[in-house]
Amino acid sequence: MLSWIQKNRQKKQMETLLEIHYPQLYRIAYAWTQEEQCALDLVQETMVKALEKSDQLNAINQSDRWLTKIMHNLFYDLCRHHKKWQQEDIASFDDIAHEKSVETLYIQHQTIGNIHDAIGALPISQKEVIALIDIEGYSYQEAAEILEIPIGTIMSRLHRAREKVRRLMHHCEKQTSKSQTDNNVIQFKEGLK
Amino acid sequence: MKPFDKKLHFYIDDQLSEEEKADFEEQILQDADLRKAACELRKQKSDIQQHYQAIPLPNSPLAKAKKVHQQQQNIAVSWLKKPKTYGIAASLALFFTFTTFLFNTSNTKTHTLTASASTHKFLIHIDSNDPQKEKMAVIKAESLVRTAYEQGQPIQVEIVANYKGIELFNAENLDKLKILKTLSQYDNVKLLACKRAIERAKSEGHHIHLMAPVIQDKAAIDEIVSKMQQGWQYIKI
Numbered sequence: 001m002l003s004w005i006q007k008n009r010q011k012k013q014m015e016t017l018l019e020i021h022y023p024q025l026y027r028i029a030y031a032w033t034q035e036e037q038c039a040l041d042l043v044q045e046t047m048v049k050a051l052e053k054s055d056q057l058n059a060i061n062q063s064d065r066w067l068t069k070i071m072h073n074l075f076y077d078l079c080r081h082h083k084k085w086q087q088e089d090i091a092s093f094d095d096i097a098h099e100k101s102v103e104t105l106y107i108q109h110q111t112i113g114n115i116h117d118a119i120g121a122l123p124i125s126q127k128e129v130i131a132l133i134d135i136e137g138y139s140y141q142e143a144a145e146i147l148e149i150p151i152g153t154i155m156s157r158l159h160r161a162r163e164k165v166r167r168l169m170h171h172c173e174k175q176t177s178k179s180q181t182d183n184n185v186i187q188f189k190e191g192l193k
Numbered sequence: 194m195k196p197f198d199k200k201l202h203f204y205i206d207d208q209l210s211e212e213e214k215a216d217f218e219e220q221i222l223q224d225a226d227l228r229k230a231a232c233e234l235r236k237q238k239s240d241i242q243q244h245y246q247a248i249p250l251p252n253s254p255l256a257k258a259k260k261v262h263q264q265q266q267n268i269a270v271s272w273l274k275k276p277k278t279y280g281i282a283a284s285l286a287l288f289f290t291f292t293t294f295l296f297n298t299s300n301t302k303t304h305t306l307t308a309s310a311s312t313h314k315f316l317i318h319i320d321s322n323d324p325q326k327e328k329m330a331v332i333k334a335e336s337l338v339r340t341a342y343e344q345g346q347p348i349q350v351e352i353v354a355n356y357k358g359i360e361l362f363n364a365e366n367l368d369k370l371k372i373l374k375t376l377s378q379y380d381n382v383k384l385l386a387c388k389r390a391i392e393r394a395k396s397e398g399h400h401i402h403l404m405a406p407v408i409q410d411k412a413a414i415d416e417i418v419s420k421m422q423q424g425w426q427y428i429k430i
Contacts, residue, residue: 018255037397047258115240135242
């Protein structure tokens with residue numbers, strides 16, 4: 001009887017925690033999967049798993065990390081089955097420029113319209129780190145515990161990810177300002193006519 | 194990476210001690226390039242944070258998660274009930290084996306009748322469109338039926354697919370179709386695609402043309418629970 005009461009209490013507590021941490025879980029899932037529906041599915045699966053394992057949560061003040069860790073494991077399982085998430089680690093934006101055709105590069109530049117797209121262009125390993133540290137503000141140590149990788153790996157992935165996002169966004173801004181200048185020139189010429 | 198790059202990231206992410214932070218701020222004041230890099234990096238981090246803080250938040254899937262969890266628990270409960278059933282079945286099997294052994298010495302016909310009296314019932318559940326799992330589900334069903342036929346044992350097999358597993362019954366997949374058609378020729382093999390999964394796929398604009406013998410009017414979870422309550426053996430692929 002006592003165990004039943006305890007289990008029920010744990011379940012209720014977990015439901016409250018899941019409600020509290022939902023926005024955070026969704027933001028991370030959205031950055032990782034890049035799509036609303038996939039992110040929702042991932043969060044839902046995380047919630048199911050968390051309800052299942054609610055007796056394994058030791059410290060409530062670490063519940064966000066515990067949940068994110070569950071989500072990370074599920075995300076990796078999903079990645080194994082979904083081709084669209086199986087990305088190869090691309091070295092840097094400069095390397096892409098040397099390897100890809102002009103058409104491919106043009107399409108890539110056009111599709112990177114905002115920060116979300118730029119993060120989406122990163123390999124999964126870097127996307128995971130940047131989402132935890134830059135979006136949710138986890139420390140290097142906390143991110144290392146969630147992703148179960150050494151802290152040095154966290155740092156190198158984060159630096160590479162930030163550098164790529166910076167270059168992609170810089171290029172995107174240049175393209176936007178160039179097209180705006182072109183439009184202004186056209187309007188000016190038409191005005192002269 | 195420039196020598197100050199690593200420290201710059203540490204500074205932005207608040208990973209330096211107070212002393213290190215003060216030293217680095219001193220450096221920043223004296224180095225214009227470093228100052229510019231720090232500002233850019235801080236802006237980038239803040240842009241990322243703001244971008245994701247502003248994304249619209251869909252309704253929480255907690256209610257759905259609770260429902261799924263409850264359904265899983267129901268299945269687990271019916272599994273927990275099984276040991277009792279297995280215990281009784283094992284005792285009966287032992288009893289029958291013993292009596293059959295006694296009868297067998299004088300009358301071989303009795304043995305055949307006793308063996309054919311119990312029907313083996315298996316429910317194979319698949320919820321993934323992973324080709325390996327699909328293949329495994331079909332192979333498992335085929336081997337169960339074949340083995341039972343070879344041994345002259347009556348058998349009933351049902352493949353239940355839900356979620357992405359309904360792809361298994363996609364009529365456009367010729368390889369699978371061939372095997373599944375062979376399977377469906379047996380009157381003791383039933384194929385069922387979850388009606389909720391079909392509806393969901395349709396609502397997402399993904400119309401799956403299911404092969405003819407597939408039953409589509411039941412929810413997988415109801416079928417699994419019902420069959421398990423009737424004592425079917427559950428095999429999850």
